[in-house]
Amino acid sequence: ADARVTVHTEAGIDEIAPEMHGHFSEHLGRCVYDGLWTADGAGDGEFREDVVSLLADLEIPVLRWPGGCFADDYHWEDGVGPQEDRPRRRNLFWAQGRDEIPEESNRFGTDEFLQLCERIGTEPYLAANIGSGDPQEAADWVEYCNYDGNTELADRRRENGHEEPYGVRYWGLGNENWGCGGQMTPEQYAREYRRYATYVGSMDNLMLDHDLELIACGFEGHEWNRRFMEEIGHTAWGVDFPLDHLTLHHYYGREMTVADADEDQYDRFLAEALEMDEHIERIAAAINAVATTRDIGVIIDEWGAWHLDAVASNGLEQPGTVLDALSAAAVLDVFNHHSDVMTMSNIAQTVNVLQCLVETDGDDAWARPTYHVFDLYAPHKGNEAVRTSVDTPARELEDDELPLVGASASIDGDGTYVTVTNLDCREGHTVEVRLEGAAPADGDVDANVLFAEHDPDVEVDADNADEFGAEELDVSIDDDGTLTADLAPSTVAGISVR
Ligand code: AHR
Structure with a gap:
């Protein structure tokens, strides 16, 4: 990853x-x-x-x-x-x-x-x-x-x-x-x-x-x-x-x-x-x-x-x-x-x-x-936001820096919801997500992704609008519960762990 x-x-x-x-x-x-x-x-x-x-x-x-x-x-x-x-x-x-x-x-x-x-x-x-x-x-x-x-x-x-x-x-x-x-x-x-x-x-x-x-x-x-x-x-x-x-x-x-x-x-x-x-x-x-x-x-x-x-x-x-x-x-x-x-x-x-x-x-x-x-x-x-740390590659800009992967997470009584962005419009990134103190197994995880098939500057109109909804995202789970997903360029993922 x-x-x-x-x-x-x-x-x-x-x-x-x-x-x-x-x-x-x-x-x-x-x-x-x-x-x-x-x-x-x-x-x-x-x-x-x-x-x-x-x-x-x-x-x-x-x-x-x-x-x-x-x-x-x-x-x-x-x-x-x-x-x-x-x-x-x-x-x-x-x-x-x-x-x-x-x-x-x-x-x-x-x-x-x-x-x-x-x-x-x-x-x-x-x-x-x-x-x-x-x-x-x-x-x-x-x-x-x-x-x-x-x-x-x-x-x-x-x-x-x-x-x-x-x-x-x-x-x-x-x-x-x-x-x-x-x-x-x-x-x-x-x-x-x-x-x-x-x-x-x-x-x-x-x-x-x-x-x-x-x-x-x-x-x-x-x-x-x-x-x-x-x-x-x-x-x-x-x-x-x-x-x-x-x-x-x-x-x-x-x-x-x-x-x-x-x-x-x-x-x-x-x-x-x-x-x-x-x-x-x-x-x-x-x-x-x-x-x-x-x-x-x-x-x-x-x-x-x-x-x-x-x-x-x-x-x-x-x-x-x-x-x-x-x-x-x-x-x-x-x-x-x-x-x-x-x-x-x-x-x-x-x-x-x-x-x-x-x-x-x-x-x-x-x-x-x-x-x-x-x-x-x-x-x-309505969930409780919890801290996330993201170890991500970044792109140097003239007087700034763009972290290529970002995330936030929240919990409710039943589980955790994590959103992850791949802000890199050029390349995909393999992202690992680890929930401290939790080791999810198969069946606990439900994940979706947006825009995997689309270029970032694609314009949306009445004819193509129905192509942009969420699709299922493949997530693999290690023995220790670490989740891994490949995020295509310029995509957004939502991962629910119950
Ligand atoms: O949203 C357009 C304008 O942006 C609003 O009227 C004004 O509050 C802001 O400058």
């Missing part, structure tokens, strides 16, 4: 929050209209049932909406009530680089989103507008969604068809407020956040059954997050301020349109994806630098491949490739390693945009390779 994975089954890290497999959907390009919902202009519209069914099968734990930068200019009341009365607005941020100004019909609003979440069994995560909104508007949104009393807003929800409160738990207060959300300094954002959190957080007292979790949006730079945390500080009477999670966004890409895209470029792209590890460590350090008695979780609430040259003017649509899916597997392993600090992640974006999992074209909808990665990693959800 040229790579060895040791699973330290006794060295627990923490529970892998199911929310680590969350998603993000924004009113951008064809994510909502012609993605979650029928195309804009097709009457009032309805859910795209083909997409809904693919998403329901994936058991998405949490879905963030309505943006992104769109959320920084979104007024939720535009999107509730009779569809014919909803105003049509310009889509401010996503007009950039486009010949035609995209307009927002508001056909898909709060009730449509929350009912979608009910249908696919997902916890909603609403991002409130700090950029151009005000705290009253944000607190009203909470009241509309969650309040069970007899106020005008609770009654409005009932008139709009939802008798019971929706019980929305996750509330984002701001999105990229260092950029599209108002170009704020960390100190300015912290002050705005405090003001919003005062009113939104107070709503918690009115809804005995629904604990709100408040989320602030940080930055990739450590210093920015540290300054934000310092300014957030404590309330005047010395208790911690309502802040449950701090987030950052991390995208990475390559030049997709160059004619001579080669494996060197793939290596650099995968190494950039793995920088997620440092980002998580740095944001966790920023949180810890400020004394607090509360647990503040780390969320990566936008992440994935963003190939700048491929998406310039088309609503951020880019081809779905095996290479992108491989990067998602590598990042999900990183998340598992950080399950002690991470509480959620949301890949961008669910349908048609950026590293979507589902793509549509006319009447067709299909799963992209990244969808199959999430499916293969699903057994980790």
Whole structure:
């Protein structure tokens, strides 16, 4: 074997929050209209049932909406009530680089989103507008969604068809407020956040059954997050301020349109994806630098491949490739390693945009390779992550290094689940997996592999989409229980030991 994975089954890290497999959907390009919902202009519209069914099968734990930068200019009341009365607005941020100004019909609003979440069994995560909104508007949104009393807003929800409160738990207060959300300094954002959190957080007292979790949006730079945390500080009477999670966004890409895209470029792209590890460590350090008695979780609430040259003017649509899916597997392993600090992640974006999992074209909808990665990693959800050591060959890059084999592992009451990536797009690797303190025998092991038959840059469309599902992986077992498998170039394996 040229790579060895040791699973330290006794060295627990923490529970892998199911929310680590969350998603993000924004009113951008064809994510909502012609993605979650029928195309804009097709009457009032309805859910795209083909997409809904693919998403329901994936058991998405949490879905963030309505943006992104769109959320920084979104007024939720535009999107509730009779569809014919909803105003049509310009889509401010996503007009950039486009010949035609995209307009927002508001056909898909709060009730449509929350009912979608009910249908696919997902916890909603609403991002409130700090950029151009005000705290009253944000607190009203909470009241509309969650309040069970007899106020005008609770009654409005009932008139709009939802008798019971929706019980929305996750509330984002701001999105990229260092950029599209108002170009704020960390100190300015912290002050705005405090003001919003005062009113939104107070709503918690009115809804005995629904604990709100408040989320602030940080930055990739450590210093920015540290300054934000310092300014957030404590309330005047010395208790911690309502802040449950701090987030950052991390995208990475390559030049997709160059004619001579080669494996060197793939290596650099995968190494950039793995920088997620440092980002998580740095944001966790920023949180810890400020004394607090509360647990503040780390969320990566936008992440994935963003190939700048491929998406310039088309609503951020880019081809779905095996290479992108491989990067998602590598990042999900990183998340598992950080399950002690991470509480959620949301890949961008669910349908048609950026590293979507589902793509549509006319009447067709299909799963992209990244969808199959999430499916293969699903057994980790809710398990206890345990430490793994990986002895792997690495490839030297100009100013970086790419470990060619990666892994993560988790346990539940019945056994161990190990995911292994071969990030080498040139060569296969023979990988040994040893579970400390366990010696599995034939019959205890069930293993699957993704993409063994495919090149990393193969693009997926309606015609070939059904070729990318998991296949059985041959695993041999030594007398001492060591598992050995040959992993073809650019593949992902899931090994279950019971
Ligand atoms: O996902 C696309 C955009 O990326 C989001 O709107 C924004 O938050 C981020 O910059």
